[in-house]
Amino acid sequence: MGKSILALCGGVGGAKLVQGLGKTLRPGNLFVFVNTGDDFHHLGLPVSPDLDTVMYTLAGVADQAKGWGIAGETWHFMEMISRFDDLSWFNSGDKDLATHLYRARAAREGLRLDEITRSLSRSFGIEHNIIPMSNDPVRTLVVTDRGTLAFQDYFVRLNCSPRVKAIKFAGCDKARVPGSFTDLLNENKPDAIIIAPSNPLLSIAPILSLKDVRSALQSASVPIVAVSPIISGKALKGPTAKIMEQMDMPVNNVSIAEFYRDFLDGLVIDNKDEHETGEIEKLGIRVKTTGTLMNSIRDRIALAETTIRFADSLSA
Amino acid sequence: MGKSILALCGGVGGAKLVQGLGKTLRPGNLFVFVNTGDDFHHLGLPVSPDLDTVMYTLAGVADQAKGWGIAGETWHFMEMISRFDDLSWFNSGDKDLATHLYRARAAREGLRLDEITRSLSRSFGIEHNIIPMSNDPVRTLVVTDRGTLAFQDYFVRLNCSPRVKAIKFAGCDKARVPGSFTDLLNENKPDAIIIAPSNPLLSIAPILSLKDVRSALQSASVPIVAVSPIISGKALKGPTAKIMEQMDMPVNNVSIAEFYRDFLDGLVIDNKDEHETGEIEKLGIRVKTTGTLMNSIRDRIALAETTIRFADSLSA
Numbered sequence: 001m002g003k004s005i006l007a008l009c010g011g012v013g014g015a016k017l018v019q020g021l022g023k024t025l026r027p028g029n030l031f032v033f034v035n036t037g038d039d040f041h042h043l044g045l046p047v048s049p050d051l052d053t054v055m056y057t058l059a060g061v062a063d064q065a066k067g068w069g070i071a072g073e074t075w076h077f078m079e080m081i082s083r084f085d086d087l088s089w090f091n092s093g094d095k096d097l098a099t100h101l102y103r104a105r106a107a108r109e110g111l112r113l114d115e116i117t118r119s120l121s122r123s124f125g126i127e128h129n130i131i132p133m134s135n136d137p138v139r140t141l142v143v144t145d146r147g148t149l150a151f152q153d154y155f156v157r158l159n160c161s162p163r164v165k166a167i168k169f170a171g172c173d174k175a176r177v178p179g180s181f182t183d184l185l186n187e188n189k190p191d192a193i194i195i196a197p198s199n200p201l202l203s204i205a206p207i208l209s210l211k212d213v214r215s216a217l218q219s220a221s222v223p224i225v226a227v228s229p230i231i232s233g234k235a236l237k238g239p240t241a242k243i244m245e246q247m248d249m250p251v252n253n254v255s256i257a258e259f260y261r262d263f264l265d266g267l268v269i270d271n272k273d274e275h276e277t278g279e280i281e282k283l284g285i286r287v288k289t290t291g292t293l294m295n296s297i298r299d300r301i302a303l304a305e306t307t308i309r310f311a312d313s314l315s316a
Numbered sequence: 317m318g319k320s321i322l323a324l325c326g327g328v329g330g331a332k333l334v335q336g337l338g339k340t341l342r343p344g345n346l347f348v349f350v351n352t353g354d355d356f357h358h359l360g361l362p363v364s365p366d367l368d369t370v371m372y373t374l375a376g377v378a379d380q381a382k383g384w385g386i387a388g389e390t391w392h393f394m395e396m397i398s399r400f401d402d403l404s405w406f407n408s409g410d411k412d413l414a415t416h417l418y419r420a421r422a423a424r425e426g427l428r429l430d431e432i433t434r435s436l437s438r439s440f441g442i443e444h445n446i447i448p449m450s451n452d453p454v455r456t457l458v459v460t461d462r463g464t465l466a467f468q469d470y471f472v473r474l475n476c477s478p479r480v481k482a483i484k485f486a487g488c489d490k491a492r493v494p495g496s497f498t499d500l501l502n503e504n505k506p507d508a509i510i511i512a513p514s515n516p517l518l519s520i521a522p523i524l525s526l527k528d529v530r531s532a533l534q535s536a537s538v539p540i541v542a543v544s545p546i547i548s549g550k551a552l553k554g555p556t557a558k559i560m561e562q563m564d565m566p567v568n569n570v571s572i573a574e575f576y577r578d579f580l581d582g583l584v585i586d587n588k589d590e591h592e593t594g595e596i597e598k599l600g601i602r603v604k605t606t607g608t609l610m611n612s613i614r615d616r617i618a619l620a621e622t623t624i625r626f627a628d629s630l631s632a
Binding site for chain 2: 043044045070073074076077078079080081083084085093094095096097098099101102104105108119120123124
């Protein structure tokens with residue numbers, strides 16, 4: 001397809017659609033704007049889980065079964081360093097570690113995260129554009145019944161077991177989009193903006209928390225379409241459903257539509273949830289029903305194509 | 317053996333004798349004082365090649381065939397990072413990398429190199445004592461016909477091909493022995509000091525360049541014995557012979573004796589070089605001839621035992 005698309009994306013779930021978009025669009029025509037709220041330091045190295053997942057997925061080296069990490073990964077580094085210290089709560093494979101070490105070195109040499117991401121992407125032969133939401137640190141903090149936790153503490157170390165009361169994005173008021181989000185839209189002129197089926201509260205909200213993003217979306221002249229991460233009251237990946245419940249959001253597509261309501265033009269939901277169409281359309285948001293499960297690459301491409309066509313129909 | 321020994325040591329060649337000493341002496345009775353002049357930063361991580369070689373060797377995890385690195389090492393990290401950058405001149409295996417990353421992290425947390433070395437050694441189950449010659453940076457610089465080179469540049473990247481004119485130890489005038497070398501002798505009361513068959517010019521000279529080391533050796537009350545790294549005019553490991561030639565030192569045991577002359581009591585040389593005995597003894601240095609080749613662990617233990625007994629005979 002000759003279209004150009006800007007996608008907002010978190011990690012595993014969203015990256016699947018991004019892979020489909022990447023294979024559907026001509027090289028260079030996809031701009032993926034990625035959450036960095038989950039970024040953290042491990043062993044003194046800067047780790048950007050969502051950027052890495054999107055990058056590995058677009059590069060075709062991602063572990064398809066796990067959804068994160070690199071296919072054929074090995075763990076000799078972790079086995080050895082576990083002798084020295086209890087660092088095993090976050091595992092970094094031998095190959096994945098190369099990304100973190102390269103990023104650390106490039107950052108010390110003064111490169112910005114967007115430059116480092118571009119350089120890594122090129123090394124992986126990726127022709128599309130992966131853009132971190134900010135070069136400035138934004139840190140997702142999860143306020144729970146066990147205190148306020150750094151995202152990785154909540155997500156990996158405590159395996160999402162504390163009850164979530166609120167989610168904050170420390171630094172979001174000062175952090176700026178690389179080059180500005182408005183310029184990103186003006187310069188690259190995407191035909192549509194697609195919000196990937198990532199966790200709205202944990203993965204897309206940090207992007208929306210940045211100064212000029214929400215207002216730019218509200219005044220965007222191109223259609224904005226989201227793909228819902230919910231099917232039949234369940235989230236297919238991760239703790240999305242659980243956190244929605246804990247945050248008093250009914251686990252359905254209406255909640256997703258309401259969450260993006262102030263800028264969303266259309267929502268793609270699964271065929272099984274067709275009965276929600278009426279209620280979503282009452283919010284002024286158009287609905288497209290299709291299969292949203294993405295097991296195979298074929299599924300991902302099919303959903304990407306359907307979503308692009310749906311967006312296209314909304315701009316007419 | 318109930319003896320206590322202080323050994324001065326560089327990397328691969330010396331570590332073999334150190335392994336023999338380690339297996340000969342009771343746990344805790346060996347103090348290995350190790351060259352850090354070859355230390356450098358790679359990928360932003362501090363690397364201590366000689367400390368690591370001695371540590372891996374004493375831990376029994378060293379690659380016996382290569383003499384450096386860890387047995388059963390894998391290279392997935394290097395394969396991946398080579399995609400990003402030309403960093404392949406110095407290879408770090410997946411397991412070895414754990415040591416460098418742990419050291420980097422511990423250093424950032426404020427631990428000194430001797431403390432980090434102790435902690436790593438403990439993790440490897442080493443009961444003997446590995447002591448870096450200094451916590452302060454000393455950098456071996458090789459003055460060659462192709463300019464002044466950092467040691468790893470000369471040794472690894474250029475494979476020892478430039479012609480050596482001089483060797484300098486930057487920082488040696490300010491660097492201090494952890495706790496002081498005199499205290500090390502007074503507190504641990506070794507029965508002898510053994511200089512391992514490391515390269516005298518590159519591996520032992522940096523140790524001798526430190527302020528109080530040479531004078532402490534000169535006034536030491538215990539015998540000081542060296543094991544020669546030369547057999548029949550050849551060095552068995554590395555560029556020792558070549559560098560001796562380039563520095564106008566005849567490649568024989570007499571040169572080794574002369575190099576350590578101001579504090580050496582005895583020199584262990586190979587049976588094949590017995591004819592050099594007279595000339596060495598003229599320098600006031602006693603000679604012990606034995607087999608100094610160390611292929612097997614048995615060889616290493618035998619040479620360690622012979623050397624300790626020889627030192628013992630000199631103190632009588």
